[in-house]
Structure formats: structure tokens, C-alpha cells
Amino acid sequence: MDYDPVCQIDRDPDDLxxxxxxxxxxxxxxxxRVIAKxxxxxxxxxxxxxxxxxxxxxxxxxxxxxxxxxxxxxRMNYCSAIASNVAYEMAVEKLMGxxxxxxxxxxxxxxxxxxxxxxxxxxxxxxxxxxxxxxxxFYLIIQREEIYDIFEWYNGARLTNTFGRIGGVNxxxxxxxxxxxxxxxxxxxxxxxxxxxxxxxxxIWLDRSVGVNAFSAEDALNWGFTGPCxxxxxxxxxxxxxxxxMFYDQFDFKIPVGKHGDVFDRYMIRMEEMEExxxxxxxxxxxxxxxxxxxxxxxxxxxxIKPPEGECYHAIExxxxxxxxxxxxxGSDKPYRIKIRPPCYMVYQxxxxxxxxxxxxxTIACLSSLNIIAGELDR
Amino acid sequence: MSLKERVQRCLGDDVIxxxxxxxxxxxxxxxxxxxSVLTRLKEDETLGFDFLTDLFGVDNLDYYAKKKKxxxxxxxxxxxxxxxxxxxxxxxxxFEVVYLLQALKTNERLQVKIRVPEDDMEVDTITTIWKAAxxxxxxxxxxxxxxxxxxxxxxxxxxxxxxxxxxLRKDYPLEGKGEERxxxxx
Amino acid sequence: MPKPVxxxxxxxxxxxxxxxxxxxxxxxxxxxxxxxxxxxxxGPHTVPTTWQYPEDRRPISPNFRGAHMLMLNDRxxxxxxxxxxxxxxxxxxxxxxxxxxxxxxxEDRYAGKTCCEDFTIDMLRCIFCGFCExxxxxxxxxxxxxxELAEYTMEACIYDKARLLANYEAARAAGTLKPKPKKVxxxxxxxxxxxxxxxxxxxxxxxxxxxxxxxxxxxxAKSPEGDKK
Amino acid sequence: xxxxxxxxxGWLLTKAEQLINWGRSRSxxxxxxxxxxxxxxxxxxxxxxxxxxxxxxxxxGFSPRQCDVLIEAGTITKKMVPVLKTIYAQMAExxxxxxxxxxACTGGVFRTYSTQQGIGSIIPVDVFVPGCPPRPEGxxxxxxxxxxxxxEDHPLxxxxxxxxxxxxxxx
Numbered sequence: 001m002d003y004d005p006v007c008q009i010d011r012d013p014d015d016l017x018x019x020x021x022x023x024x025x026x027x028x029x030x031x032x033r034v035i036a037k038x039x040x041x042x043x044x045x046x047x048x049x050x051x052x053x054x055x056x057x058x059x060x061x062x063x064x065x066x067x068x069x070x071x072x073x074x075r076m077n078y079c080s081a082i083a084s085n086v087a088y089e090m091a092v093e094k095l096m097g098x099x100x101x102x103x104x105x106x107x108x109x110x111x112x113x114x115x116x117x118x119x120x121x122x123x124x125x126x127x128x129x130x131x132x133x134x135x136x137x138f139y140l141i142i143q144r145e146e147i148y149d150i151f152e153w154y155n156g157a158r159l160t161n162t163f164g165r166i167g168g169v170n171x172x173x174x175x176x177x178x179x180x181x182x183x184x185x186x187x188x189x190x191x192x193x194x195x196x197x198x199x200x201x202x203x204i205w206l207d208r209s210v211g212v213n214a215f216s217a218e219d220a221l222n223w224g225f226t227g228p229c230x231x232x233x234x235x236x237x238x239x240x241x242x243x244x245x246m247f248y249d250q251f252d253f254k255i256p257v258g259k260h261g262d263v264f265d266r267y268m269i270r271m272e273e274m275e276e277x278x279x280x281x282x283x284x285x286x287x288x289x290x291x292x293x294x295x296x297x298x299x300x301x302x303x304x305i306k307p308p309e310g311e312c313y314h315a316i317e318x319x320x321x322x323x324x325x326x327x328x329x330x331g332s333d334k335p336y337r338i339k340i341r342p343p344c345y346m347v348y349q350x351x352x353x354x355x356x357x358x359x360x361x362x363t364i365a366c367l368s369s370l371n372i373i374a375g376e377l378d379r
Numbered sequence: 380m381s382l383k384e385r386v387q388r389c390l391g392d393d394v395i396x397x398x399x400x401x402x403x404x405x406x407x408x409x410x411x412x413x414x415s416v417l418t419r420l421k422e423d424e425t426l427g428f429d430f431l432t433d434l435f436g437v438d439n440l441d442y443y444a445k446k447k448k449x450x451x452x453x454x455x456x457x458x459x460x461x462x463x464x465x466x467x468x469x470x471x472x473x474f475e476v477v478y479l480l481q482a483l484k485t486n487e488r489l490q491v492k493i494r495v496p497e498d499d500m501e502v503d504t505i506t507t508i509w510k511a512a513x514x515x516x517x518x519x520x521x522x523x524x525x526x527x528x529x530x531x532x533x534x535x536x537x538x539x540x541x542x543x544x545x546x547l548r549k550d551y552p553l554e555g556k557g558e559e560r561x562x563x564x565x
Numbered sequence: 566m567p568k569p570v571x572x573x574x575x576x577x578x579x580x581x582x583x584x585x586x587x588x589x590x591x592x593x594x595x596x597x598x599x600x601x602x603x604x605x606x607x608g609p610h611t612v613p614t615t616w617q618y619p620e621d622r623r624p625i626s627p628n629f630r631g632a633h634m635l636m637l638n639d640r641x642x643x644x645x646x647x648x649x650x651x652x653x654x655x656x657x658x659x660x661x662x663x664x665x666x667x668x669x670x671x672e673d674r675y676a677g678k679t680c681c682e683d684f685t686i687d688m689l690r691c692i693f694c695g696f697c698e699x700x701x702x703x704x705x706x707x708x709x710x711x712x713e714l715a716e717y718t719m720e721a722c723i724y725d726k727a728r729l730l731a732n733y734e735a736a737r738a739a740g741t742l743k744p745k746p747k748k749v750x751x752x753x754x755x756x757x758x759x760x761x762x763x764x765x766x767x768x769x770x771x772x773x774x775x776x777x778x779x780x781x782x783x784x785x786a787k788s789p790e791g792d793k794k
Numbered sequence: 795x796x797x798x799x800x801x802x803x804g805w806l807l808t809k810a811e812q813l814i815n816w817g818r819s820r821s822x823x824x825x826x827x828x829x830x831x832x833x834x835x836x837x838x839x840x841x842x843x844x845x846x847x848x849x850x851x852x853x854x855g856f857s858p859r860q861c862d863v864l865i866e867a868g869t870i871t872k873k874m875v876p877v878l879k880t881i882y883a884q885m886a887e888x889x890x891x892x893x894x895x896x897x898a899c900t901g902g903v904f905r906t907y908s909t910q911q912g913i914g915s916i917i918p919v920d921v922f923v924p925g926c927p928p929r930p931e932g933x934x935x936x937x938x939x940x941x942x943x944x945x946e947d948h949p950l951x952x953x954x955x956x957x958x959x960x961x962x963x964x965x
Binding site for chain 3: 064067068070071072135139142152153156160162168169170171172176194197201202204206210211214215216260261262294295298300357
Binding site: 614615616617618619622623625656657658687688689690691692693694712713714715716717718719722 | 842902905912928938
């Protein structure tokens with residue numbers, strides 16, 4: 001092994017060629033880096049290197065009050081910030097034993113599912129872009145802008161919403177939602193159909209995605225997969241169904257499950273989940289409309305939040321999988337330790353295993369289909 | 380049978396302490412037995428904790444010091460002095476490693492904790508049981524300095540390789556000590 | 566565990582590339598024709614997808630969290646009393662407030678007994694979370710709609726008091742002042758006996774009515790009060 | 795030659811400079827370096843609803859060698875600093891930098907051990923864009939501002955000054 005100072009890698013004396021992909025590479029999404037050893041075009045071993053977006057969120061959380069931490073959760077999974085916000089707020093509410101009013105829970109459900117749709121739309125669009133199909137991205141992003149409009153009218157930000165407060169939500173659903181949702185539902189479905197028409201039966205697309213990075217269910221569980229990547233492997237696990245929170249046990253929705261855990265299955269599961277999310281929003285909205293106008297949106301929460309001593313873990317199903325917060329409180333107004341369990345962290349550590357034996361070009365397809373969000377990965 | 384009883388029956392004497400808070404069950408086990416404890420929890424038929432959710436370290440540098448101060452504020456006089464003397468004993472070890480387990484069949488969760496003193500930071504690796512522990516162990520090494528015995532690739536994960544401190548320790552300042560990264564070809 | 570091998574078996578329609586390609590091209594062509602047709606339509610936003618930015622802007626939400634401004638009340642008096650709550654709540658620590666007393670003969674300019682002598686916001690640090698607005702007891706600092714904030718130097722991005730007041734004047738002239746946020750109804754504390762029961766909060770219309778009365782006390786100071794005297 | 799002996803800004807030079815500036819400001823080729831949240835808004839600015847290509851930024855390059863404008867959108871951590879330096883060094887002259895968002899400008903809310911407190915101390919930045927993240931309009935506005943700056947540039951005059959300084963230093 002000779003150390004190469006320019007590439008910062010050990011040169012292999014064998015015939016294997018070491019290739020450094022990233023951190024700045026058109027397909028590595030900004031901050032990811034993979035050091036792959038290849039035999040010709042085939043990857044013999046690949047090791048991901050992370051930490052290029054490590055911003056010290058957990059350390060910062062120990063120095064912030066409980067409310068001040070909410071904006072930081074926005075900046076973790078920035079594709080669906082609302083889901084991260086709600087995950088954190090629910091963890092603190094569990095720590096304090098607060099019961100959130102039902103109407104606030106419905107508002108949260110609706111906004112979270114909208115965020116899920118926006119997240120999956122970005123994923124499918126980017127997956128297309130990385131595999132050479134630019135058009136679906138442009139069609140999907142038009143619908144995503146409509147969803148962002150609702151977020152913006154809700155509390156004034158498109159991406160980093162700082163949604164909700166500990167104990168509930170700080171505003172009712174905006175008028176924009178009431179006026180837009182009936183048409184938006186159809187346009188989301190139409191955009192999905194268009195994407196479907198462009199991709200799902202396209203032979204070029206199928207050749208690049210079917211059977212690429214197939215993964216078995218046992219392996220996936222051993223590596224700690226959650227969310228769509230696990231469901232693509234054929235395990236029917238969804239925290240919305242298995243550990244129901246809010247009103248998810250009252251909604252009627254399917255959990256799509258794949259067969260082989262390849263890129264195509266991950267893509268299909270996301271497409272189907274968007275449909276299911278639309279259904280969930282419809283049901284939640286019907287329940288919401290039955291609530292009285294002045295139903296409470298906030299639980300009674302002290303101004304300065306000081307949870308009693310103790311620790312607890314709470315996780316919810318975000319678009320990427322299980323996002324959990326483990327919080328230890330020492331009775332002061334700042335958490336003693338916050339540990340974030342990001343979903344794509346566990347998925348990405350199996351990356352070397354996933355791409356082993358595939359072509360270099362398949363790493364790009366694999367990475368896009370896993371939906372690795374660097375802000376959540378490195379925290 | 381409740382989860383608590385099942386865990387106690389499965390582990391027997393290995394359970395040092397049990398905590399329950401807001402429905403989250405946590406057990407403390409001896410440091411040396413962690414691999415066997417987790418294997419038993421995984422393979423026990425009544426428990427079946429077969430999914431590792433997360434693994435991380437905690438630094439309790441001033442946690443117990445803060446705790447002791449509290450009665451002082453409330454009451455004054457001799458009474459609390461007596462209480463404090465009763466409390467006295469060897470302070471608990473500074474670090475903790477927490478394992479979050481999940482049973483997929485029954486949807487139960489369990490926190491397993493071990494205490495790690497500052498002068499002996501070696502912990503057995505559990506990558507032999509779950510591959511999912513690979514990066515979390517590296518991160519715990521990076522952030523706190525635990526040395527996982529038997530881990531195949533114990534390098535820094537989030538910080539760069541030349542970084543020397545362990546940033547999530549409580550005595551490390553938030554804004555750092557002015558470290559900069561320089562590459563050899565700069 | 567070896568990786569599963571997936572056999573690629575496509576139906577005939579997929580194996581023949583042409584059908585799908587023609588279908589896809591048809592879809593793009595449909596969008597193309599639609600865009601061309603819409604572009605002849607009259608109105609500010611002529612093309613269905615692209616906003617012609619500097620000339621034709623996308624409407625911005627009335628409660629958008631953009632550039633800050635320091636509010637005045639109806640009589641043109643400054644509302645800020647310099648208490649520094651915003652600076653304390655700010656996660657990014659980008660606000661500096663210096664409390665001062667109004668100079669003699671200038672008491673009319675300020676609504677409170679004290680005022681802020683100096684108020685600077687480092688816009689480059691600010692993360693536009695809106696916590697300062699929520700924390701302010703007087704409703705003096707508000708995040709407006711200004712979103713074109715790019716500057717050539719860092720110094721130009723540090724807003725002082727004069728600039729924040731000018732932001733308010735500009736917003737008032739343009740009529741884009743933020744509407745008063747609605748008060749959020751707060752749940753009443755559950756009765757102690759029913760606290761253990763899970764479904765207590767769901768079926769308690771009486772509790773809701775009580776919440777309505779009690780909401781002023783529980784919620785953080787969110788709505789700008791005290792400006793209309 | 796008389797051309798070299800003339801020291802002020804002459805008619806010919808000014809017109810040539812205007813022509814060069816016109817050409818440069820009509821075709822800024824951006825290098826979208828989106829590392830975090832701002833990258834998503836940058837994506838929206840490049841996509842169909844806002845369409846940065848209307849200002850000549852048609853060719854979004856992913857190789858720094860063929861780009862003029864480095865749009866740095868997102869946090870730069872200390873681990874990333876050498877990479878950013880390398881990217882900037884690899885870009886061909888003339889090059890401009892837009893720092894999009896609070897993290898890129900000053901580090902924003904992340905005053906921590908691992909975050910670089912602003913890229914201004916590593917590479918020269920031409921336009922700072924506040925916002926966390928800024929709206930796509932904000933990014934387009936920053937690009938327009940940069941184009942204004944390019945149009946007031948004096949490429950030839952600067953070049954001659956550089957040559958003169960280099961000659962002076964060589965003596």
C-alpha cells in the first residue's frame with residue numbers, strides 16, 4: 001500500500017484501480033464521497049466517506065433551549081422539513097407528557113403528508129436526472145411549487161418552515177390550502193401519471209433500474225434499513241401502521257411493498273406512496289372539517305419549557321424512514337443530550353455492500369434511489 | 380407478562396438497574412457482558428429484539444453534580460447536609476453507551492445502557508451481532524473516544540482524520556479550539 | 566447473504582423501444598403546444614410554468630418571513646422599547662439591541678417610556694425563523710416581504726435602525742404590511758381525574774369553551790398588541 | 795507602439811471592454827455547488843418555474859473548469875474547506891462567486907466547531923445573498939446584480955495593469 005497524498009488514498013498494489021467519486025461530483029449530491037476499488041468497470045469494494053456537512057447539530061442542541069432547536073431540525077432533512085419538525089416536537093411532548101389537541105394533530109398530519117409528497121417528487125425527479133431523463137424533473141417541480149405555496153401561506157417559508165411548536169401548531173390551515181387542495185390533488189395525480197408514462201415502461205429506464213443493487217430482506221434488517229428502502233426489499237414495516245401515532249390508525253391506506261429491493265422497486269414504492277399520501281390527506285381533511293372552528297390548536301404549555309428529569313426516545317415515519325429523537329433532560333431549560341437517529345444514516349452505511357459487484361454507473365442510480373440527504377446524514 | 384418481567388427473566392443477574400419513563404423501558408447492564416446480553420435479547424423467543432435502531436454515547440460530566448445541587452436550593456440547614464452524606468459514594472462513571480433495540484414482531488422498544496469510566500474506554504463491539512452498528516460505533520469513537528474492541532475499521536467518521544479532540548464531550552467548547560483542516564498538498 | 570438476482574423479463578410492448586418513445590415524445594409535444602398556446606394569452610402571467618422574473622413576479626404570501634422591519638404605531642411612534650427579548654430568543658444571535666431613554670423633547674417619537682438606542686440585525690447570520698417576532702411583547706419587530714436582499718459587501722447586509730424603519734415605510738407605502746396573526750386557541754389543562762384517560766381531550770366540548778376564555782394567558786406573546794391605544 | 799504608450803482609458807479600449815463585458819454578462823455559466831438546504835432552492839431557481847437560463851445561464855456545468863460563476867449554496871464545513879479551495883483554483887479566469895444563504899456567507903446559526911464561519915475568508919466573494927434559504931427570486935436577483943457588476947468591469951485595463959505590475963516586479 002503506497003499512500004497517495006493527492007487523492008488521499010492508499011494505492012493498491014493489485015490490479016484494482018481505486019476511483020475517488022466526490023465530494024464534488026455531478027451525481028454525488030454535493031457532499032458525499034465514495035472511494036471505490038474497481039476491476040475494469042465492476043466495483044470490487046466501495047467505502048463511503050461522510051462528514052462533509054457535519055455541522056454539529058447535536059452539540060448545538062445542548063446549548064439551545066427546547067424551542068430554539070426547532071429551526072435546526074428544519075435544516076436536517078431540508079426536502080421535508082415539516083416531518084423533522086414534528087418528529088422533534090413529538091419527542092419533547094412525550095418527554096413532558098403533553099397531549100396535543102386532535103385538531104392540531106390533523107393539521108400536522110396534513111402538512112406532513114404534503115411534505116412527503118414534495119420529498120418523493122424531488123427524489124423521483126433527481127433519480128431521473130441522474131439516469132439521464134431530465135423531463136420528469138421539470139414536470140414534477142411545477143407541482144412541488146404549488147405545495148410550497150401552501151407551506152408559504154401557512155407560516156411564511158417555503159423550505160425551512162419551522163412548523164409547529166411544542167404542544168401543537170401555531171396557526172390553522174391557511175385559506176390557500178382550502179382553495180387549492182381540490183385542484184392540487186388532481187394535478188399531483190396527473191403529474192404522477194405523466195412521470196409514470198415517461199419512465200415506468202421505458203426500456204432504457206428499466207434496463208438501468210431493474211435488478212440494479214438488489215438487496216435481500218435479511219440483509220436490509222441486519223443493516224438497520226427503515227422506510228421505503230426497507231419496504232422495497234419486501235418487509236412490510238411502516239411506523240405509521242406498526243406504532244400508530246396521531247390518527248394514522250384510523251386512516252385507510254396501503255403500504256406498498258416491493259420484491260427485490262432494487263432501484264426500480266424503490267422508485268415504484270415512492271410513486272405509490274405519493275398516491276397513498278393523497279388519500280391520507282383527503283381523509284384527514286374530512287376529519288378536520290368536522291372539527292369546530294375554534295377547536296384548540298395548542299395544548300397548555302409553560303412559556304419556558306423545562307421537562308422533568310428523564311430520557312425518552314420517540315420516532316415517527318418520515319419520507320425517508322424512521323426518524324427518532326432520544327432526549328435526556330436534566331430538568332433545566334436546555335436538553336442535556338439530544339441524539340438524532342436519521343434514517344438515511346443507516347441506509348448509507350450499507351452503500352458499499354449495495355454496489356458491490358455492480359458497474360460504476362450503477363452507483364449513481366443506487367445513490368439517487370436511496371434518497372441520501374446530507375444534512376440529515378451528517379447532522 | 381409485561382416486558383419488564385420478561386427482560387428480567389431473560390437476563391437474570393445481568394440487570395443492574397431498571398428505569399421506566401413515559402413508557403420507555405431502560406436497563407443497565409455490566410460493561411463486560413454487553414455482547415452476551417444483546418445476543419440473549421435477540422435470540423430469546425419471548426423477547427426477540429432483533430433490530431438495532433441506534434447506538435450512541437452520552438457524556439455525564441456534570442449531570443450528577445447538577446443533580447446534587449438541587450436539594451440545596453430548596454432547603455437550608457442541617458437536614459440537607461445529612462442527605463448529602465447519605466448520597467455520597469463513588470460517583471457513577473462518566474460515560475454511557477446506549478443501545479436502542481426494537482422487536483419487529485411485537486413492536487416493543489428497549490434501551491440498554493452500559494457505564495464506561497473515563498480511564499477505561501474500551502467496549503466490546505457489537506458489529507458481530509448487527510452490521511448496523513458499524514457507523515454508529517465509529518461515530519461514538521469520533522465524538523466521545525470510546526474504543527470498540529474488535530471493530531474492523533475504527534476510524535473517525537464525521538470529523539477529518541487529523542482531528543484530535545472528541546467534540547461531543549461536555550468539556551469541549553461549542554465553537555471549537557480553532558482547528559483547521561489542511562491537506563498535505565496545500 | 567448473497568444478493569438476489571433479478572431476471573429482466575419485459576413484455577413485448579416494452580421490448581420494442583418505439584412505442585414508449587413515441588408515447589413520451591407525444592407527452593412532451595403536448596406540453597410544448599400547451600405552453601405555446603398559453604403564451605398568447607393576455608395577463609401578467611402568460612406562460613403557465615415560467616415566471617418572467619423581474620417583470621412578472623410570483624405573488625408572495627402576506628405572512629412571508631423576509632427582511633425585518635421596526636414597526637411604528639398609528640401616531641408614527643416607535644413601538645420598540647429595547648427590552649432585548651428578540652435578541653435573547655434568536656437562535657442565530659444576530660440581533661443587537663441597546664436600550665436607552667428618549668432624549669428630552671423627543672418623548673413623542675416613542676410609544677414606550679424607554680426606547681432602543683441602537684438596533685442592528687446581521688442579515689447574513691439571520692435564519693428567518695420568525696422567533697423574534699413571536700417573542701416581541703410589543704409587536705415592534707416584524708418580518709416583512711422583502712426578499713431581494715443581495716449585496717456586494719458584507720457590511721451592507723448589516724441593517725441598522727434607520728434601515729429597519731425605512732423597511733417599514735416602504736412596506737406601508739406598498740401596502741404589504743403583515744395582517745394581524747390570528748390567535749391560536751389553547752387547550753385547557755385537563756381535569757386531574759381525567760388526565761390519565763387518553764380520550765379525555767377528544768370528547769370535552771366544555772373544555773374547549775374554557776380554552777377559548779383562557780387562551781390569552783397560555784400562549785406566547787405572538788400577536789402584536791399594545792400598538793393600538 | 796502607440797497603443798501601449800497610451801496610459802488612460804481610450805475610446806477604442808472602452809468600446810472593446812464594453813463588448814467583452816456585454817458578451818460575458820450575457821452568458822454566465824454557473825457551477826451550482828449546492829451542499830445543503832440552499833441547494834434545493836437553487837434547484838428550483840434552475841428548474842422550470844423560475845428558469846435561470848433566461849439570463850444566459852443556460853449551460854449548467856458540473857465541471858469547474860468550464861464555468862464562470864461559482865454559486866456556493868449551502869454550508870461549508872471545515873472538512874470541506876480544502877475542496878472548495880481546489881474548486882475555486884480550478885475555475886478558469888474570469889471567475890465570480892455568489893455566496894447564497896446564511897451558512898455560506900457567515901456560517902449562520904451554526905456557530906460550531908465544525909462549520910466554517912463564512913467562505914469570504916477562503917475565497918473572494920462578489921455577491922452575498924442573505925436568507926435561509928433565500929427564495930429563488932432572491933437568487934435570480936443576486937445573479938442580476940452580479941451581471942450588473944460584470945458590466946461595469948474593466949477587463950482590459952485591469953489586465954494591462956497586471957502586466958505592468960508584473961513587469962515592474964520582474965525588473
